[in-house]
Amino acid sequence: MAADKYETHEYDVVVIGAGGAGLRAAIEASAQGVKTALICKSLLGKAHTVMAEGGIAAALGNVYSEDNWQVHFRDTMRGGKMLNNWRMAQLHAQEAPDRVLELEEWGALFDRTPDGRILQRDFGGHRYARLAHVGDRTGLEMIRTLQQHAVHKGIDVYMECNIQRLLIDGGRICGAFGYWRESGRFVLFKTKAVVVATGGGGKAWKFTSNSWEYTGDGITLATDVGADLIDIEMVQFHPTGMVWPPSVRGILVTEGVRGDGGTLKNSEGKRFMFNYIPDFFKAETADSEKEADAWYEDKKNRRTPDLLPRDEVARAINSEVKAGRGSPHGGVLLDIASRRSPDYIKKRLPSMYHQFKELADVDITKEAMEVGPTCHYFMGGVRVNADTAASTVPGLFAAGEVAAGLHGANRLGGNSLSDLVVFGRRAGLSAAEYAKASAGKLTIDLGQVEEVANTLLAPFNNNGGENPYTIHANLQDCMQNLVGIIRTEKELRQALEEIEKLKQRLKRVSVEGHRQYNPGWHLALDLHSLLSVSEAVTLAAIERKESRGGHTREDYPDPDPKFGKVNIVIRKKNAEWSLAQEPLSEMPDDLKVLFEEKK
Amino acid sequence: MSEQVATVPTTRARGLYQQVATLRKDAWWVEPALTVTMLTTFIVYTTWAALVNVHYFVDPYLSPFYSPCLSTNCAHPTFALFNWPLSPAMLILWAPAGFRLTCYYYRKAYYRSFWLSPPACAVRDGHKVYSGETRFPLLFQNLHRYFFYFATIVVLFLWWDALKAFRFPVPGSHAYTFGMGVGTLVLLANAALLSLYSFSCHSCRHLCGGGLDVLSRSPGRLKLWQKVSRLNENHMLFAWISLIGVMITDLYVRLLSMGYITDLRFF
Amino acid sequence: MAATDVTMRVWRGDAAGGEFKEYRVPAQEGMVVLDVVHTIQATQAPDLAVRWNCKAGKCGSCSAEINGKPRLMCMTRMNTFQPGEPITIAPVKTFPLIKDLVTDVSFNYEKAKAIPPLKLKPKEADGTRRMFQEDVDRVQEFHKCIECFLCQNVCHVIRDHEENKQWFAGPRLFVRLASLEMHPLDIADRSEFIKDHAGLGFCNITKCCTEVCPENIHITDNAIIPLKERVVDEYFDPVMWLLRKLKK
Numbered sequence A: 001m002a003a004d005k006y007e008t009h010e011y012d013v014v015v016i017g018a019g020g021a022g023l024r025a026a027i028e029a030s031a032q033g034v035k036t037a038l039i040c041k042s043l044l045g046k047a048h049t050v051m052a053e054g055g056i057a058a059a060l061g062n063v064y065s066e067d068n069w070q071v072h073f074r075d076t077m078r079g080g081k082m083l084n085n086w087r088m089a090q091l092h093a094q095e096a097p098d099r100v101l102e103l104e105e106w107g108a109l110f111d112r113t114p115d116g117r118i119l120q121r122d123f124g125g126h127r128y129a130r131l132a133h134v135g136d137r138t139g140l141e142m143i144r145t146l147q148q149h150a151v152h153k154g155i156d157v158y159m160e161c162n163i164q165r166l167l168i169d170g171g172r173i174c175g176a177f178g179y180w181r182e183s184g185r186f187v188l189f190k191t192k193a194v195v196v197a198t199g200g201g202g203k204a205w206k207f208t209s210n211s212w213e214y215t216g217d218g219i220t221l222a223t224d225v226g227a228d229l230i231d232i233e234m235v236q237f238h239p240t241g242m243v244w245p246p247s248v249r250g251i252l253v254t255e256g257v258r259g260d261g262g263t264l265k266n267s268e269g270k271r272f273m274f275n276y277i278p279d280f281f282k283a284e285t286a287d288s289e290k291e292a293d294a295w296y297e298d299k300k301n302r303r304t305p306d307l308l309p310r311d312e313v314a315r316a317i318n319s320e321v322k323a324g325r326g327s328p329h330g331g332v333l334l335d336i337a338s339r340r341s342p343d344y345i346k347k348r349l350p351s352m353y354h355q356f357k358e359l360a361d362v363d364i365t366k367e368a369m370e371v372g373p374t375c376h377y378f379m380g381g382v383r384v385n386a387d388t389a390a391s392t393v394p395g396l397f398a399a400g401e402v403a404a405g406l407h408g409a410n411r412l413g414g415n416s417l418s419d420l421v422v423f424g425r426r427a428g429l430s431a432a433e434y435a436k437a438s439a440g441k442l443t444i445d446l447g448q449v450e451e452v453a454n455t456l457l458a459p460f461n462n463n464g465g466e467n468p469y470t471i472h473a474n475l476q477d478c479m480q481n482l483v484g485i486i487r488t489e490k491e492l493r494q495a496l497e498e499i500e501k502l503k504q505r506l507k508r509v510s511v512e513g514h515r516q517y518n519p520g521w522h523l524a525l526d527l528h529s530l531l532s533v534s535e536a537v538t539l540a541a542i543e544r545k546e547s548r549g550g551h552t553r554e555d556y557p558d559p560d561p562k563f564g565k566v567n568i569v570i571r572k573k574n575a576e577w578s579l580a581q582e583p584l585s586e587m588p589d590d591l592k593v594l595f596e597e598k599k
Numbered sequence B: 001m002s003e004q005v006a007t008v009p010t011t012r013a014r015g016l017y018q019q020v021a022t023l024r025k026d027a028w029w030v031e032p033a034l035t036v037t038m039l040t041t042f043i044v045y046t047t048w049a050a051l052v053n054v055h056y057f058v059d060p061y062l063s064p065f066y067s068p069c070l071s072t073n074c075a076h077p078t079f080a081l082f083n084w085p086l087s088p089a090m091l092i093l094w095a096p097a098g099f100r101l102t103c104y105y106y107r108k109a110y111y112r113s114f115w116l117s118p119p120a121c122a123v124r125d126g127h128k129v130y131s132g133e134t135r136f137p138l139l140f141q142n143l144h145r146y147f148f149y150f151a152t153i154v155v156l157f158l159w160w161d162a163l164k165a166f167r168f169p170v171p172g173s174h175a176y177t178f179g180m181g182v183g184t185l186v187l188l189a190n191a192a193l194l195s196l197y198s199f200s201c202h203s204c205r206h207l208c209g210g211g212l213d214v215l216s217r218s219p220g221r222l223k224l225w226q227k228v229s230r231l232n233e234n235h236m237l238f239a240w241i242s243l244i245g246v247m248i249t250d251l252y253v254r255l256l257s258m259g260y261i262t263d264l265r266f267f
Numbered sequence C: 001m002a003a004t005d006v007t008m009r010v011w012r013g014d015a016a017g018g019e020f021k022e023y024r025v026p027a028q029e030g031m032v033v034l035d036v037v038h039t040i041q042a043t044q045a046p047d048l049a050v051r052w053n054c055k056a057g058k059c060g061s062c063s064a065e066i067n068g069k070p071r072l073m074c075m076t077r078m079n080t081f082q083p084g085e086p087i088t089i090a091p092v093k094t095f096p097l098i099k100d101l102v103t104d105v106s107f108n109y110e111k112a113k114a115i116p117p118l119k120l121k122p123k124e125a126d127g128t129r130r131m132f133q134e135d136v137d138r139v140q141e142f143h144k145c146i147e148c149f150l151c152q153n154v155c156h157v158i159r160d161h162e163e164n165k166q167w168f169a170g171p172r173l174f175v176r177l178a179s180l181e182m183h184p185l186d187i188a189d190r191s192e193f194i195k196d197h198a199g200l201g202f203c204n205i206t207k208c209c210t211e212v213c214p215e216n217i218h219i220t221d222n223a224i225i226p227l228k229e230r231v232v233d234e235y236f237d238p239v240m241w242l243l244r245k246l247k248k
């Protein structure tokens, strides 16, 4: 293929993904003085981060002065069932407050305390009210702030540009190759370093809070060049997604509803969460409604079980529905109407009010919401160095949801937005340093580029084959039914077979029309990644023979201390996956103490 | 694959569908049509009422179109400043008229309905070229706040008239007695509606506190601004009902004066 | 219950040409227009171009003109239409057409680049930033903007007068400018920019932007008119001018 068929750009650092993590990385890299590009496959400002509702966790101590990074660190580790990378959890807890204040410096306007500081709200698994927020549209505030800051810093942004492959020279990153959605033309970025910040892959499930973008691209970009993944079996099902009407099933209902006083009830009107308090959290969880309600006013009481970590609540809802105590459309009831005044609800949860009113004809100030679990977040992903966000491939960095380690087996609400800015910054910084230090000429293998280009165009040349939308729908059914909240080896194996069949069908996929803005073609290409990620999740889920956090095995219902000490590592070599169990790094004694004191 | 590359358009143009003036299927023309009808009625009536120079006073009621009355030949001079040969309404009506003409709400209303710029949302502008309010004479819309000052003074007089409407002449003497009739209520309502309109004005909102960046540092103005802001949300409503109100008030006084109706006295 | 069909007339084509094509899809309870478009994609027209992300009115990607009204497809429920009547979906009109329902919205991003950025005053003596809810309330309304650009699309200043695009920034950017101007800690003065570079004077406050804003931002009343008043302070009010001179 002649080189004139695609445009070429040259950079020091290319950041793929313009959510919170990607934007923060690009801002940092560019501030280090290296030539930086920011690429996203939607328009700028439309990434997932925009949808985040509840808030950003940071131990600012504005509402409870007892709060500090040690408490945040401990909450994060315990929420993650101690599978987290301790160093990431530590850096995250230590740096989150600075990153939040930095957002304010760049123009973000969080809700205020009466003395003019940043107000913080309660969320599941956080000991103190810790989430800086703006009503229930915190992600919007964050992405807009970062977006505008990046624009004013003059960073080059490539919008609606979809990166399909990373290019390697002698084991090092040397470029990225993709296409413009608008024209279908190819584009090549020559670069010394790449930061992937592409988010997760929740679009492989049927009921999901994730958008079309969440096809696991970053994970696949990384594994295709040989990077390691860890914890990829750890998929978070958010306990409260909408369940009715069918077309909105899965859309998120923020945990802020419970943080602000909402409570879960079954069809009998019982607050069932009191029956699902695990031993691990008994000591700090209220066991009567009276104490639970008192906690909202005074945090000296033990917290309500409605705000247990997400995995616990999702499983509880699942059990209630199975036991026949679900709501009319197969969820449970989330009631804030009977507990808070309409004014309070509208002020604190405006977009939830709007969302239910518009999409479900439900007035949440008068009626309970119907909610059920929805696929939400990838705790697992690209394995990174805690301090530098470097992956196992030289020149490749990862930050945000695509990276793994911080959240262990389960993520606490609000810890993602802080993750984005803490590790986004670190990734941008180390990528810039790496690019500066990198010596020797990088050459792009044009044959490799040509091969990729031909693969990408293949769907145009297959005739009368498979419809990409049908393959996607089949994959979603498969993952929903067989790799959902509750898993068994038998079903997981069945899923693997299904995925294999879908992979074969993908080879025969064909698309109509031409290359210009063709969603059918785009989906056909995304399926490569969706299937790859689905396979990795399923394989890792088979490997982890225990239940922990986001991963629940019916055939191994309890946590196994042996598995509590290892990450499941998965990597691809010559198109074959290989799995390994590798020990977690040992937490230093001064941090260990934090867990002993408060047993 | 080369032929597929070639299908990329090189020109950037809008779609052809846009050649139609609108794709709206609803009765979008109702609103501008109503506005034209209402405003035309008002303008015709007011112009006539202001020029006829009779039937604007029946003790103790003075028509709002003639208040304050500044000429010596007034039926009921407020301040007899000089002798004005024409209708004394002309001496003062420019203030409320200008106030309404430059009002942000009425601008919207007549730009849409009279000027068709645009007649309704997503319906094509009725003009080929458009410069908005950037040039003479529309640049003068920027002086709206001055009309606010003058019109507010006029409203103060209308309150004064409303108070005086409690003072009825005792027939056959020069004495006055305290009383109240339907006309009193009409004048009171008129003054109240016009005040609501005036104090919900956008310029007023700006002057009260909207122009400040840090409201919390001036608690008094913050409160004021919050109150005016609440009124301001209904500015359009006040604009219409005060418009109808002032017309009815004049009509009431006029019909009384012409003897078509009689005033009901409560006491 | 027997499924009824809905009929959609969707614009298919690019800048070079195109037409409204009719599609019929089975109706489902609670469906929004975007669901119908997705069904058409999955079953009848896989290459039908459309933008979307969140499906919940949060990202502002899915703007279009439904029966001639600028709206978000994901927040327009099918049961708001007369059953049986065909529904027309066209791409937004003001921006160059790329394909089908997708337009080139780069105008908005270009205009955003030119806006004078936030400039904060020094920190408090104790090294913190203090802002009070009553000061940020106003600005938080503007920050609700999801950049759907429906207001930009409906604004007749550029919708019907292409040449004005050079000197008119549009309501979305006025919202942005208002949020900066009213930021309690900002000290930059943008009056000149607002008047001469953003073209505030072109707005004749006819309020279509406010009518279509899916976030219910009172664009005209709370952003544009207050900005106009600030410009008056600076450029048109002789008394203010005199006061400023005297203060100096």
Ligand SMILES: Cc1cc2nc3c(=O)[nH]c(=O)nc-3n(C[C@H](O)[C@H](O)[C@H](O)COP(=O)(O)OP(=O)(O)OC[C@H]3O[C@@H](n4cnc5c(N)ncnc54)[C@H](O)[C@@H]3O)c2cc1C
Binding pocket: A016, A017, A018, A019, A020, A021, A022, A039, A040, A041, A042, A046, A047, A048, A049, A050, A051, A052, A053, A054, A055, A056, A057, A138, A139, A161, A162, A163, A164, A178, A197, A198, A199, A200, A209, A210, A213, A217, A218, A252, A376, A377, A399, A400, A401, A402, A413, A414, A415, A416, A417, A418, A420
């Ligand atoms: C509804 C919802 C509510 C949430 N609420 C909260 C909350 O309250 N608090 C919290 O902490 N977390 C919350 N989360 C989680 C959090 O929002 C996400 O995990 C986080 O925003 C991910 O950010 P990111 O920067 O990693 O990726 P994203 O913001 O998803 O950005 C991904 C970027 O990568 C780009 N991209 C992807 N693939 C490619 C490709 N192949 N080529 C080019 N570009 C590509 C995309 O275009 C996009 O710009 C919520 C998530 C959802 C869905």
Ligand code: SF4
Binding pocket: C151, C154, C155, C156, C157, C170, C171, C202, C203, C204, C205, C206, C207, C208, C209, C210, C220, C224
């Ligand atoms: S009010 Fe002004 S900015 Fe808004 S649509 Fe009308 S002319 Fe455009």
Ligand code: SF4
Binding pocket: C060, C144, C145, C146, C147, C148, C149, C150, C151, C152, C171, C172, C175, C209, C212, C213, C214, C215, C216, C217, C219
């Ligand atoms: S101001 Fe409203 S209409 Fe305009 S872009 Fe923002 S959300 Fe959309």
Ligand code: FES
Binding pocket: B099, B103, B104, B105, B106, B144, B148, B197, B198, B200, B201, B202, B203, B204, B235
């Ligand atoms: S009177 Fe209408 S805005 Fe001033």
Ligand code: FES
Binding pocket: C051, C052, C053, C054, C055, C056, C057, C058, C059, C060, C061, C062, C063, C072, C073, C074, C075
């Ligand atoms: S898809 Fe996000 S606003 Fe419609």
